[in-house]
Amino acid sequence: MKIKEVSTKFDIPADTLRYWEREGAIPPVSRDDAGYRDYDDEDLDWIVFAKCMREAGVSIEYLIEYITLFKQGDVTLQARKDLLREQLGTIAQRLHEIQHTYDLIADKVDNYEKRVEGYHGKLSR
Amino acid sequence: MKIKEVSTKFDIPADTLRYWEREGAIPPVSRDDAGYRDYDDEDLDWIVFAKCMREAGVSIEYLIEYITLFKQGDVTLQARKDLLREQLGTIAQRLHEIQHTYDLIADKVDNYEKRVEGYHGKLSR
DNA sequence: ATAAACCTTGGAGTCGACTCCAAGGCAAGC
């Protein structure tokens, strides 16, 4: 799968895919004879992983750290687990914050609902 | 309440509080005789609102838009409601993305849990 | 009345994460 297809499929700019790889936020991608990126299933899994993490607000730096450990093999299993667990905590917290904001705004919208009605009532009288 | 107290109370750098105000992401803050910011309850409410929104990933630009409408009074009630509702949608989406990532990582951690056990088992044999 | 600890503004600097070239190689259709 060439870079443009991947870009379209996951809705991530090709430049960003290259950037992630350059930085080491995903492992090096397979290449064809011409030196073109040719993503296999494993590469795609990493893209999905990186995309999810980025959406959840995990920094590139964290991803790099994770990949660095990954490249060192099974010796780093524990370390990777710890890293992920730490992220899990951060994400849980973020989740609660956003949940909280969601409730707050939902409430505000409700209030506006009423006020807008009242306002129109006044105008039409 | 002076800026440093507010900064400590809400754990937001004073520079950021000034920045938000400069940009118009919150309305102008009350001042004392010396020209020092002296946050009243209403000002604090705006800080809380801005903080929540920022944590939920809402851009400064959106906040400015909201404040701009707010300053124009009741004529913009409907517009403000629409704006908030739009944000609500975006935040809901973000919430689901993060939830999804949370589940994914929780799963991954579980797997690591097992693999780490196996790894240790091998070593001690 | 002087030092320490606040505060002000305007403007410059930083940082993370892209995003956009330029210069050149490869590939498919006409």
Add this chain to the structure above:
DNA sequence: GCTTGCCTTGGAGTCGACTCCAAGGTTTAT
């Protein structure tokens, strides 16, 4: 074999959101 369209790299540029001065005013404690 030439055009069109994709691909490569390295490096520069952008953008949002802070973050950090410098120069100067105020307040408080000693």
